[in-house]
Amino acid sequence: DIQMTQSPSSVSASVGDRVTITCRASQGLGSWVAWYQQKPGEAPKLLIYAVSNLQSGVPSRFSGSGSGTDFTLTISSLQPEDFAIYYCQQANGFPYTFGQGTKLEIK
Amino acid sequence: QVQLQESGPGLVKPSETLSLTCTVSGDSIKSHYWNWIRQPPGKGLEWIGYMFDSRSPSYNPSLRSRVTISIDTSKNQFSLKLTSVTAADTAVYYCAREGIVAAASLDYWGQGTLVTVSS
Numbered sequence: 001d002i003q004m005t006q007s008p009s010s011v012s013a014s015v016g017d018r019v020t021i022t023c024r025a026s027q028g029l030g031s032w033v034a035w036y037q038q039k040p041g042e043a044p045k046l047l048i049y050a051v052s053n054l055q056s057g058v059p060s061r062f063s064g065s066g067s068g069t070d071f072t073l074t075i076s077s078l079q080p081e082d083f084a085i086y087y088c089q090q091a092n093g094f095p096y097t098f099g100q101g102t103k104l105e106i107k
Numbered sequence: 108q109v110q111l112q113e114s115g116p117g118l119v120k121p122s123e124t125l126s127l128t129c130t131v132s133g134d135s136i137k138s139h140y141w142n143w144i145r146q147p148p149g150k151g152l153e154w155i156g157y158m159f160d161s162r163s164p165s166y167n168p169s170l171r172s173r174v175t176i177s178i179d180t181s182k183n184q185f186s187l188k189l190t191s192v193t194a195a196d197t198a199v200y201y202c203a204r205e206g207i208v209a210a211a212s213l214d215y216w217g218q219g220t221l222v223t224v225s226s
Contacts, residue, residue, distance in 0.1 A: 001168075034212035043201055043216035044152065049209040087152055091211035095167040096142075096154040 002026050004088050006099035012107040017078045021102045023088035025069045032091035035064055035073045038101075039084045047086075048073060078104075109133040111202050111217035118223050119196075125189040125222055129202030134215075136160075136178060140205035141185045142213060143176060145198040148221075153198075157205065158185060192224045 003026035013019050023033070033051045036044035046055045048064035051071060061076040075082055083106050088099040115127035129141070143155040156166035156176050164176040175188040189196060199219040206214035 032211035034209075036213075043203075043219050044213070045216075046206075046209060046212055046214050049206065049212035049214070053209070055209055055212075055214065089152075089212070094165055095156075095169070098152040098154070100151050 001095060002029070002090050002093050002097050004090055004097050004099040006086075006088060006102050008102060009100065010103040010105060012105045013078055014107045015078050015080060017107075019075045019078060019104065021073045021086055021088075021104075023066075023071045023073075023099050025071070025090060027093075028068050029071075029090055029092045033064070033066065033071045034089045034091070035062075036087045036089065037082075037084045038087065044087060075104075080106075109204065109215045111204065111215055113200060113202050113217045113220040115220060115222070117221060118225065119192055120226050121193055121224055122191055125187070125192050125196060125200075125224075127187045127200055127202075127220065127222070129185050129187075129217055131183045131185070131204070134204070136180055136183045136185060139207065141176075141178065142203045142205055143187045144201045144203055144213070145196075146201070146219070147195075147198045155187065155189075155200075194224050196222070197224045198222060 005024045031050045035048040038044040052064045085101045110132045112130045140157045140159045142157040158164035158176045173190045178185045201219045202217045203213040204215040
């Protein structure tokens with residue numbers, strides 16, 4: 001299986017901050033990396049697909065980048081509704097795998 | 108508007124079979140890959156498997172010996188069966204659609220259903 005390791009596991013930040021979450025794959029990936037946001041009691045919500053494509057309806061403060069084994073999700077200016085858990089996911093190899101999650105908390 | 112809704116028992120006894128159904132509305136079940144994902148309480152996400160129309164499904168090797176995913180095109184539903192369950196199978200189970208534009212990512216999810224394995 002392709003392991004996806006996210007860092008940090010948790011981060012505290014303030015409204016207006018810029019935050020970057022990293023996902024490192026255990027082997028090189030192509031373009032099939034996605035990012036999700038999950039709030040308590042809710043299903044995950046797709047934010048970014050194919051490394052850097054913004055899902056329809058997602059605010060432009062979210063962006064994704066990366067290649068090879070290293071991928072990042074950046075939130076340019078945190079809003080109150082952004083405090084949640086974020087997961088990366090790869091679909092380059094079976095089984096699909098997710099990172100362990102990054103919890104974004106209010107400072 | 109695409110909607111997915113999981114249904115099935117919330118409590119299953121150890122060694123029995125977990126059975127869930129996902130009803131899809133607003134889209135044809137023949138048009139996408141349809142996935143099952145689970146999340147143990149307080150933990151991360153685990154992909155279970157997917158199926159596309161009448162093609163052979165793909166499963167997570169960690170569950171392959173116990174899992175079956177099937178599609179009922181007449182009802183626009185797909186289903187999950189997991190046999191010989193243990194407490195480790197207690198989780199919120201989600202069904203999700205794999206996108207076409209949002210390729211290889213899960214663009215629509217059901218709300219999830221908690222399945223507890225306990226006697």
